[in-house]
Amino acid sequence: MKNVIRIGTRDSELALWQATTVQNKLEALGHNTALIPVKSTGDLVLDKPLYEMGITGIFTKTLDVALIKEEIDIAVHSMKDVPTQLPKGVVKTAVLERADTNDILVHKGTDFLDNEGTIATGSLRRKAQWLAKYPKHKVVDLRGNVNSRLIKLIENDWQGAVFAKAGLERIKLLPKDALELDWMLPAPAQGAMLIVALEKNEAVVEACSELNHENSNITTLVEREFLRTLEGGCTAPIGALAEIKNKTVYFKGCLHALDGSTSVEVTKERSLNKVMGFGKSCAYEVLESGGKQLMDEIKNELNNSVH
Structure with a gap:
């Protein structure tokens, strides 16, 4: 395929890492590519919890629009952010080999675990599972990309914040003393990256399908x-x-x-x-x-x- 495959991505450090990974894999297969960063509503509106915005796939919506308008050829997503129903005409072309699925606690010391404490997360799933295990703790809302969430943890008097291990590993920000929460069930498809394209764009769909990792595809499908x-x-x-x-x-x-x-x-x-x-x-x-x-x-x- 001689045409340039335009890769749409959010402009956070993690999203760019993911898109660049896909870019390198496609180029290794002989395709020409270009990265097109797009700002998403999810990154811009940080004062409201996600569920209050009444939008599924808030982090993916902007890229979906760019895809449907044909401003980009493919979009690269953290699969756990993608609604289970894709927009009309948009198809899954590949699930890349999945990284670690665990959540981790980035903390300022773990003495608080047996007492009272405050931890931060914007995820209802993490909050509920945390409170099930630590009912005395308080959980506060934390939004933004990985980098800004880490900064907010430093600036506030919280004892810790919950992150996906894969995200911090990918951009080399995983603290050595981070606590692995192997008792916490991850979000469906956590740790997996998804590539989507327009169904009618057959050459692009075919090019990306070469990157599909079958076991990761099956497990994320079940979840x-x-x-x-x-x-x-x-x-x-x-x-x-x-x-x-x-x-x-x-x-x-x-x-x-x-x-x-x-x-x-x-x-x-x-x-x-x-x-x-x-x-x-x-x-x-x-x-x-x-x-x-x-x-x-x-x-x-x-x-x-x-x-």
């Missing part, structure tokens, strides 16, 4: 199917992790109350060749075990906090 069936989007504390070992897919999923007081969890396994619909069946199990009622309560609480 996102779980999320979509629970009607999560950005608005509910939903964690999910699928892993493939010896041709078997192992899945863990959870739905928590906003304050962490109750949760419904599921742990299942299924043969890799029967993976179709696995995420959906795990979600139905959660809904039938009290998850439906919990989802209704979460929606009511969020609606009341917005109005």
